[in-house]
Amino acid sequence: MGGMQLRGKTALITGSAGGIGRATSLLFAREGAAVTLVDLNQEAGQKVVHEISSTGGRAIFERADVTSAADCRRVVERTVREFGGIHILVNNAGIIRRASVVETTEQEWDAVMAANVKSIFLLCREVIPVMARARGGSIINTASGWGLAGGARAAAYCASKGAVVLMTKAMATDHGRQNIRVNCICPGDTDTAMLRSEARQLGEAEDQLLSDAANRPLGRVGKPEEIAQAALYLASDVSSFVTGTALVVDGGGLATSG
Numbered sequence: 001m002g003g004m005q006l007r008g009k010t011a012l013i014t015g016s017a018g019g020i021g022r023a024t025s026l027l028f029a030r031e032g033a034a035v036t037l038v039d040l041n042q043e044a045g046q047k048v049v050h051e052i053s054s055t056g057g058r059a060i061f062e063r064a065d066v067t068s069a070a071d072c073r074r075v076v077e078r079t080v081r082e083f084g085g086i087h088i089l090v091n092n093a094g095i096i097r098r099a100s101v102v103e104t105t106e107q108e109w110d111a112v113m114a115a116n117v118k119s120i121f122l123l124c125r126e127v128i129p130v131m132a133r134a135r136g137g138s139i140i141n142t143a144s145g146w147g148l149a150g151g152a153r154a155a156a157y158c159a160s161k162g163a164v165v166l167m168t169k170a171m172a173t174d175h176g177r178q179n180i181r182v183n184c185i186c187p188g189d190t191d192t193a194m195l196r197s198e199a200r201q202l203g204e205a206e207d208q209l210l211s212d213a214a215n216r217p218l219g220r221v222g223k224p225e226e227i228a229q230a231a232l233y234l235a236s237d238v239s240s241f242v243t244g245t246a247l248v249v250d251g252g253g254l255a256t257s258g
């Protein structure tokens with residue numbers, strides 16, 4: 001058992017069937033939160049719920065597409081019905097297309113912007129009124145180091161993550177007086193299915209991409225659990241005066257020019 005930093009709280013976490021979202025769900029449940037897991041991947045999502053319940057935690061899975069307004073409404077309604085409210089929202093679902101502007105199709109552009117940006121709008125629109133009625137909450141968006149600096153062959157992704165960083169600050173401005181804190185995390189390369197899919201998209205060997213990505217002050221890529229710890233900080237009352245921030249968790253990648 002952890003320190004139970006989220007005892008009595010309810011969290012809704014998107015993209016929670018794998019990677020950073022899975023690690024965040026496991027950690028939040030261990031810290032005492034009741035968790036609604038949302039993902040397109042039902043089988044993997046239910047496996048995480050099973051992992052949580054078998055160790056005494058509370059969790060439910062709802063298959064949903066976070067680019068759909070109707071799906072977003074449904075997951076929020078179900079969470080409120082089952083757990084009585086939502087104290088924490090983690091907008092973590094996202095996709096990447098490794099391509100320059102010239103190589104990106106219109107369909108790919110729209111898909112990246114919908115999964116990474118519109119999803120946050122749709123879910124926050126449902127969740128903020130619920131949080132406001134309960135006089136507060138914490139929203140955590142997963143942006144990226146590539147929301148603060150550009151990167152090669154990731155034009156739509158960088159555009160989307162830059163939007164997440166400023167949307168975070170805009171929402172923090174609008175909802176501070178309702179005691180709703182809105183922050184984002186900017187992870188550096190983290191060992192998940194997404195990072196490995198980038199190697200395939202670029203036509204590189206996974207090992208090569210992972211060792212290139214490790215070229216940063218700490219000399220390695222991140223683990224999903226290390227990003228989850230940053231989310232726990234922003235979710236818990238320990239960060240009660242923190243809003244509108246972009247927390248970089250990247251082994252020093254953005255701190256150096258080499």
Ligand SMILES: NC(=O)c1ccc[n+]([C@@H]2O[C@H](COP(=O)([O-])OP(=O)(O)OC[C@H]3O[C@@H](n4cnc5c(N)ncnc54)[C@H](O)[C@@H]3O)[C@@H](O)[C@H]2O)c1
Nearest residue numbers: 015019020039040065066093094144187189190192193194
């Ligand atoms: N892995 C990294 O190196 C890295 C670095 C910076 C930022 N990020 C960001 O972290 C977040 C999590 O990434 P990850 O590396 O864990 O990736 P991942 O691919 O392992 O997990 C993403 C999850 O989101 C789900 N998802 C995608 N689109 C969805 C949709 N429309 N509706 C519902 N679920 C959907 C997927 O099914 C998947 O389970 C993403 O926003 C990503 O951009 C990752």
